[in-house]
Amino acid sequence: MILRLQSAISLFTCSCVISMASATSSNIGLVMSTGDVEVDGLRVPGTSAIFSGNLISSGDRSSSLQFSDGTSAIMKPGATVTVYRERSVLRQGVTVQRGVDKHAVLADGLRISGATANAAVLVGVRDLSHVEVAAQEGESDVWNSTGNLIARVEPGKTLSFGMNEAAGAPANGVEIFGILQPHYLLKDQITSVTYQLRGADLEPLVGTSVQVTGTVLGSNPSSSTPEVVAVSNIMPYAAMGGGGQAAPSTNGGGIKKGVIVLLIFVAFGATLIGLGASGSFGVSTPPVTPATP
Numbered sequence: 001m002i003l004r005l006q007s008a009i010s011l012f013t014c015s016c017v018i019s020m021a022s023a024t025s026s027n028i029g030l031v032m033s034t035g036d037v038e039v040d041g042l043r044v045p046g047t048s049a050i051f052s053g054n055l056i057s058s059g060d061r062s063s064s065l066q067f068s069d070g071t072s073a074i075m076k077p078g079a080t081v082t083v084y085r086e087r088s089v090l091r092q093g094v095t096v097q098r099g100v101d102k103h104a105v106l107a108d109g110l111r112i113s114g115a116t117a118n119a120a121v122l123v124g125v126r127d128l129s130h131v132e133v134a135a136q137e138g139e140s141d142v143w144n145s146t147g148n149l150i151a152r153v154e155p156g157k158t159l160s161f162g163m164n165e166a167a168g169a170p171a172n173g174v175e176i177f178g179i180l181q182p183h184y185l186l187k188d189q190i191t192s193v194t195y196q197l198r199g200a201d202l203e204p205l206v207g208t209s210v211q212v213t214g215t216v217l218g219s220n221p222s223s224s225t226p227e228v229v230a231v232s233n234i235m236p237y238a239a240m241g242g243g244g245q246a247a248p249s250t251n252g253g254g255i256k257k258g259v260i261v262l263l264i265f266v267a268f269g270a271t272l273i274g275l276g277a278s279g280s281f282g283v284s285t286p287p288v289t290p291a292t293p
Contacts, residue, residue, distance in 0.1 A: 027049045029065060031065055041055070052085050055081075056081050056083060063079075068085075069085075069086075069099075069102055070102075071100075071102050072099065073088065073098065077093075088105050094125075095122070097112075098120040098137075101115070107131045110144060119138030121134065121135055121153070130161070131160070133159050133161070134153065135153040135157060140153045150264065160266075176188040176190075177210065180197070184196055197229050198228055199232075209236065209237035210236055213232050213233045217229070
């Protein structure tokens with residue numbers, strides 16, 4: 001009888017140890033704040049462990065996230081983020097993610113990852129159709145939901161992405177401009193993404209500034225290989241009043257998918273990210289229901 005009782009106790013103890021080990025292994029990091037921060041709607045003062053799928057809302061002060069893979073993030077006041085082991089989903093507000101090459105940020109269907117090691121990026125979500133991305137250190141890539149590289153954000157540059165309805169827009173349509181290089185390579189002046197053009201009568205335009213509309217052929221899983229664009233229309237930029245040299249404008253880049261047009265432009269002035277970085281950004285919206293992307 002005593003032997004059976006000892007065996008049962010041992011079995012129960014082992015079970016508890018296994019459960020505790022399992023809980024510890026699912027811990028993906030820590031959230032830290034000098035004020036209160038909400039985790040899944042519950043107020044948590046100071047420091048707390050975070051787990052995959054937690055919805056974290058920063059209060060009136062910034063909160064810090066430290067992930068087990070060594071990456072970190074700062075949530076600005078009013079930011080809401082759902083955290084996972086290898087990515088975070090920004091629901092609203094502004095966050096600064098360091099190590100985005102290992103821990104990506106998703107926002108409104110866009111995926112922001114690092115093009116260089118230990119890249120740091122600021123990401124801001126104004127609403128369901130406006131996202132801003134600024135590279136703080138290193139370069140960051142922005143991908144759409146179909147796996148197309150749509151922008152490479154260089155340090156000191158802020159890009160704003162606006163999703164608009166556009167009936168009849170061709171799938172994966174793109175509008176780009178820049179100087180056409182040998183092998184028909186073109187680096188878009190707004191997005192800094194390099195494309196390889198495919199079409200007729202391209203050779204005479206090599207070395208000149210051109211504006212191109214076309215279709216991206218398939219998705220490109222690597223940012224090191226240029227995406228191929230089937231050209232539907234190409235013209236010298238000088239013919240549109242550019243004086244022979246393509247200069248960045250505020251609304252030059254664009255890529256389309258179905259009836260959604262993703263407009264990309266250089267952001268100036270009091271941007272969402274600028275307000276968030278200065279600490280003057282704040283939002284008040286209904287609670288967000290967590291959803292695995």
